[in-house]
Amino acid sequence: MLGTATGKDASLTETRARKRNSAKIVTRKIWLPKLMYDALPVFYLVSGIAAFLTTLYISEWFWVLPHYILFSAACLHLGIAVYRRRRRSHDDA
DSSP, rough: OBBTTTBBBOOOOHHHHHHHHHHHHHHHHHOHHHHHHHHHHHHHHHHHHHHHHHHHHSOOOOTHHHHHHHHHHHHHHHHHHHHHHHHHHHOOO
């Protein structure tokens, strides 16, 4: 297996270690300020609504239109899911 751009062979253990370290970076917890944390669902909802309104503004078929619709649906779904999960955890407490 080639591990670098120079063509030097990388051992299997080095490859596994790199994969494990990259997985740790992706799944590690991050700290957000409280204001940003509280505004996250609102940001998702506003982004989704803005993307949807942008699709309505585009008058003709354009290659980016399906991407706006997909982004809009994803943002709206994330915003609603985060909001509901936070409300459910507050109601249980």
